[in-house]
Amino acid sequence: MVLVLTRTYFPEGTNGKLECEGKFICNTIELPWKNNETKVSCIPEGKYFIRKRYSRKFKWHLEVIEVKSRSFILFHPANKAMKELNGCIAPVTKISGAGLGLMSRKAFTKLRTIVYKALDEKQRVLIIIKS
Known part of the structure; x- marks a missing residue:
């Protein structure tokens, strides 16, 4: 299975x-691009594999693996990138602003179902992440 994430970058x-x-x-929201700095930047464009992951905080979710100089890059629910993400990717049902979205849990459940299958x-x- 190949997923394609097409990004639009904003300062926020x-x-x-x-x-x-x-x-x-x-749709998705992420942190702004800040040269792949840990916890403040989205990850670089490129090709990555995704696997299942479990944690107490997020339960069953998705992890993007083999990201250069980064670890624990997850797909998990969030509606405000700057407040709720540390470099991860949040699926959202609707974009409401730069790095802002609505109904993230609904979108995350849909994505997780497709990928887990x-x-x-x-x-x-x-x-594949591109702009």
């Missing part, structure tokens, strides 16, 4: 559109 945050094989899944079928899940 990064907005994106996530698709699979040309089909829209959800592919992973359960032993598919590798690749995400």
